[in-house]
Amino acid sequence: MSPRLRLWLVCAAGSGLAALLVAACLDLPGFGGDRHPYGDRAVDASLARRTANTVASVNFDQRAFDTLGEMSILFAAVLGCVVLLRQTRDEHRARPEPAHVDRPVRRYTLLVLPVALLTGLYVIAHGQLSPGGGFQGGVVAATSLHLLYVGADYRALERVRPIGVYEVGDALSASAYVVTGCAGVLAGTAFLANTLLPYGTFNTLSSGGTVPLLNAAIGMEVACAVVVLLARFLDQAVEIEEVRSL
Amino acid sequence: MADALIAVALLLVAVSATVAVVTRDPVRQALVLAVLGIVLAVLFTVLQAPDVGLSQLAVGSALTPLLLLLTVRKVRRRAQDRDGGR
Numbered sequence: 001m002s003p004r005l006r007l008w009l010v011c012a013a014g015s016g017l018a019a020l021l022v023a024a025c026l027d028l029p030g031f032g033g034d035r036h037p038y039g040d041r042a043v044d045a046s047l048a049r050r051t052a053n054t055v056a057s058v059n060f061d062q063r064a065f066d067t068l069g070e071m072s073i074l075f076a077a078v079l080g081c082v083v084l085l086r087q088t089r090d091e092h093r094a095r096p097e098p099a100h101v102d103r104p105v106r107r108y109t110l111l112v113l114p115v116a117l118l119t120g121l122y123v124i125a126h127g128q129l130s131p132g133g134g135f136q137g138g139v140v141a142a143t144s145l146h147l148l149y150v151g152a153d154y155r156a157l158e159r160v161r162p163i164g165v166y167e168v169g170d171a172l173s174a175s176a177y178v179v180t181g182c183a184g185v186l187a188g189t190a191f192l193a194n195t196l197l198p199y200g201t202f203n204t205l206s207s208g209g210t211v212p213l214l215n216a217a218i219g220m221e222v223a224c225a226v227v228v229l230l231a232r233f234l235d236q237a238v239e240i241e242e243v244r245s246l
Numbered sequence: 247m248a249d250a251l252i253a254v255a256l257l258l259v260a261v262s263a264t265v266a267v268v269t270r271d272p273v274r275q276a277l278v279l280a281v282l283g284i285v286l287a288v289l290f291t292v293l294q295a296p297d298v299g300l301s302q303l304a305v306g307s308a309l310t311p312l313l314l315l316l317t318v319r320k321v322r323r324r325a326q327d328r329d330g331g332r
Contacts, residue, residue: 032248055297123300131296139304143312226309230316237316242327 050199051208056128060214064192067214068177071221075174078225082167085232093239099153109151116144124219128208134215138222146230154238163231170224176217180210248292255289276314283307 001009029036046057059067087093120141127133149157181192189195192214200207262282269275283306290299 053297132300133297136297136300136304139301139309143304143308146312230309230312233313233316233320237319237323242324 047202049194049209049211050202051211052129052203053127053131053133055131056133056211056215057208059133060128060211060218061194061209064181064194064214067218068181068192071174071177071218074222074225075170078170078229081229081232085236087235087240090243091240092243094241096154096238098155101151101153106151109147113144113147113151116147117141120144120223124216124223125205127215127219128211129203129205134218134220135222138219139226141219142223142226142230145227149234154234157234161227161231163228166224166227166231170221170228173217173220173224177214177221180213180217184210251292252289255285255292258285259289272314272318276311276318279314280307280311283310 042058042062043054045062046054049057049061051057051061120137120139123132123137123140124134125137127137145161146157148160180196184193184196185191187196192210194209194211197209197213199209206212259282262278262285266275266278266282269278283302286306287299287303290296290302
């Protein structure tokens with residue numbers, strides 16, 4: 001394909017996309033209005049299933065299948081990173097030297113770490129009630145562990161983070177999501193349909209049927225995936241070295 | 247009042263995003279991206295989307311800059327190794 005033809009193709013496709021986007025924007029409801037056809041229906045459906053956080057209801061009940069897709073994307077991305085960033089034959093591991101950390105930094109991180117971890121777990125646990133959920137809380141919990149790398153050193157982090165356990169946890173929680181979905185089929189309704197469990201009392205931790213279960217599965221999956229991902233990057237940045245060819 | 251807040255947040259996002267594009271040094275760019283993540287989280291919260299704001303805060307201002315910094319460290323270390331080995 002000649003550069004000229006390619007330019008034409010880009011211009012044609014770009015203007016087509018722009019036209020479609022403008023046409024779509026013209027049909028949007030007004031900015032900042034308090035009525036929205038989809039929003040009203042989503043809130044109705046989530047209240048009918050006694051899920052206080054409508055976003056959680058959309059993610060784990062009304063559009064639970066989309067969330068399965070997103071989870072698979074994260075899983076595949078982390079798997080790809082693990083394969084790409086593995087230790088190759090011409091590389092070796094060098095134990096990193098214990099690093100010197102200033103005392104205020106150390107004190108601050110050791111103070112913040114438990115708070116951040118607890119915040120992450122809280123956000124996961126209350127995903128069906130308040131803003132947040134498995135994804136957000138999982139990332140917070142996973143990154144909070146890495147404060148240990150800032151406040152102490154890499155070896156301290158490695159001690160609290162047996163990477164194999166997190167890899168298994170990642171796979172287990174991803175399959176837990178699918179298994180919960182299949183349970184719906186076995187119970188006689190449909191894949192990932194929220195008809196399996198009683199809906200419970202509105203605005204309590206156990207309300208919303210399968211929403212808290214799927215939310216917890218996503219929380220564990222994301223936390224494990226982020227830990228594994230960061231571990232591979234840290235390995236490359238800190239430990240793995242190229243063997244110098246003589 | 248709410249409109250003014252939205253305007254300020256949008257302005258901050260535009261400014262920090264422009265700074266992120268203009269900055270050429272990857273380490274500084276990672277820090278600017280962290281700031282952009284926080285400002286975007288504020289914008290989403292002002293627009294009443296706290297769920298998205300939380301994701302943006304966790305991923306945009308913590309995870310992405312961290313991955314960038316680690317990558318920079320690896321690339322620089324490799325370059326140092328090469329120079330030292332010669």
